[in-house]
Amino acid sequence: MGKKIRMIQLIRGFKDILPGEVELWQQVENTARSLLEDFGFKEIRIPIMEHTELFARSIGEDTDIVEKEMYTFPDRKGDLITLRPEATASVCRSYIQHKMYTTDPVRKFYTIGPMFRRERPQKGRYRQFYQINAEIFGVDSPLVDVELIFILVTLFSKLSVSDVNAHINSLGCPECRPMFKTALSDFFTSLNENLCSDCVRRKDRNPLRVLDCKVPSCRTAMTDAPSILDYLCPACDQHFETTKTALSALNVPFVVDKGLVRGLDYYTRTTFEIQTSALGAQNAIAGGGRYDGLIKVLGGPDIPATGFAIGLDRLTEIAGSTRTDLVKTPDIFIAALGEKGVSLAFEWNCALCLEGVKAEMEFGDKSLKSQMKRAHRLGAKHVLIVGDNEIKEGKVILRDMETKDQVSIPIENVVKNIKLKLSVSNIKRE
Ligand code: AMP
Numbered sequence: 001m002g003k004k005i006r007m008i009q010l011i012r013g014f015k016d017i018l019p020g021e022v023e024l025w026q027q028v029e030n031t032a033r034s035l036l037e038d039f040g041f042k043e044i045r046i047p048i049m050e051h052t053e054l055f056a057r058s059i060g061e062d063t064d065i066v067e068k069e070m071y072t073f074p075d076r077k078g079d080l081i082t083l084r085p086e087a088t089a090s091v092c093r094s095y096i097q098h099k100m101y102t103t104d105p106v107r108k109f110y111t112i113g114p115m116f117r118r119e120r121p122q123k124g125r126y127r128q129f130y131q132i133n134a135e136i137f138g139v140d141s142p143l144v145d146v147e148l149i150f151i152l153v154t155l156f157s158k159l160s161v162s163d164v165n166a167h168i169n170s171l172g173c174p175e176c177r178p179m180f181k182t183a184l185s186d187f188f189t190s191l192n193e194n195l196c197s198d199c200v201r202r203k204d205r206n207p208l209r210v211l212d213c214k215v216p217s218c219r220t221a222m223t224d225a226p227s228i229l230d231y232l233c234p235a236c237d238q239h240f241e242t243t244k245t246a247l248s249a250l251n252v253p254f255v256v257d258k259g260l261v262r263g264l265d266y267y268t269r270t271t272f273e274i275q276t277s278a279l280g281a282q283n284a285i286a287g288g289g290r291y292d293g294l295i296k297v298l299g300g301p302d303i304p305a306t307g308f309a310i311g312l313d314r315l316t317e318i319a320g321s322t323r324t325d326l327v328k329t330p331d332i333f334i335a336a337l338g339e340k341g342v343s344l345a346f347e348w349n350c351a352l353c354l355e356g357v358k359a360e361m362e363f364g365d366k367s368l369k370s371q372m373k374r375a376h377r378l379g380a381k382h383v384l385i386v387g388d389n390e391i392k393e394g395k396v397i398l399r400d401m402e403t404k405d406q407v408s409i410p411i412e413n414v415v416k417n418i419k420l421k422l423s424v425s426n427i428k429r430e
Contacts, residue, residue, distance in 0.1 A: 029312070032112070046111060051080065052080040055084070055086075058264075058298060059086065065085050069085060069118045101137070110135075123280065124279055130312035133309045148307065148308050165254075168244075171268055187226055189203065195213075196217065209261075222259065244256075267290065285314050335383055342361075357419060383399045390411070
């Protein structure tokens with residue numbers, strides 16, 4: 001007996017997005033694309049892999065992403081490369097590399113695609129996941145941060161995702177943050193024994209990361225931690241005040257959340273996260289904020305920037321709970337019998353598709369009964385039957401699968417005639 005061949009499964013934490021699910025993804029992406037383009041964002045496509053240093057330098061060496069989660073490996077020449085864990089660093093690299101700031105420093109970009117982080121997989125958390133990213137370069141005004149939050153809230157409402165909350169905080173700037181860091185570090189030192197080993201290690205070098213720790217004992221220990229909002233310099237304070245006023249003017253509900261620091265080092269001033277109770281433990285569907293120093297850190301000029309990332313996996317999960325009508329079914333299925341029937345059907349099939357009629361046919365040699373079954377399974381709205389008899393008589397049969405009505409159509413100009421009949425029956429249906 002032959003040896004059984006082992007089936008190859010996908011990698012843990014990765015997933016397939018199958019037809020049936022993918023239609024919702026397309027709808028969400030198209031809605032986001034069109035909204036972002038209305039707000040003046042241009043699409044940019046950046047590579048999946050970059051030099052490891054790009055992420056190490058931007059996201060920060062002490063972060064979970066860089067310390068534990070990146071897919072990093074040497075290529076065949078030994079250069080260290082990384083599958084991108086996020087998009088912002090790459091968009092900045094591209095902006096700097098192509099010197100886009102020389103013609104116009106103010107740019108708005110969006111990009112959609114997969115990210116890779118080797119986190120512990122669970123519901124709503126994958127090792128390959130998808131994001132829609134938007135970035136605004138060259139604008140210092142808090143109004144653009146508000147624009148980003150407004151776009152997010154609008155998008156979620158367009159997708160009928162209710163129950164969303166905007167959480168906002170300020171992380172200050174290189175002027176005021178050092179004082180806050182010292183206060184935070186002193187606070188954590190005073191409760192050393194309650195922190196996990198990561199936090200003990202990070203509390204002096206990068207105490208903001210401790211605020212981001214998800215370990216329950218660390219979370220409890222943080223309840224009384226000092227708030228950055230008490231340490232903001234006048235410029236950061238003013239920036240944050242304007243952000244709040246402009247959000248209120250646009251009727252965007254928000255809560256100020258002093259524990260919101262987000263898992264990347266590059267953030268400055270306003271950070272935000274959109275949370276929803278519809279998701280369970282992984283309740284963030286989008287996050288972002290200002291990262292004024294990043295372009296300079298990556299070797300570019302001193303240009304302010306702000307942006308967001310939407311988690312598409314989580315968004316489709318909740319946008320999908322009410323949608324079942326997105327799968328496209330064929331307008332027509334051509335049931336062909338005999339060699340001549342199949343070759344005519346094939347010509348018509350291609351011509352109909354070119355005319356924008358969703359057509360399918362049976363390529364194998366199958367009985368009419370089994371072809372009708374397949375048409376039914378595919379949800380075809382009509383079936384066209386063509387066999388030797390029909391060809392001899394110069395007429396084919398068009399069957400409406402819903403009403404079961406059948407009409408004869410002359411073979412001459414058949415594509416044109418079918419198009420006409422289908423549009424009439426669509427009008428009747430509507
Ligand atoms: P971040 O890039 O960490 O700021 O995340 C932005 C958004 O991406 C989050 O609010 C999530 O919706 C989504 N996200 C982040 N990590 C994952 C993951 N491992 N699996 C699925 N979605 C994720």
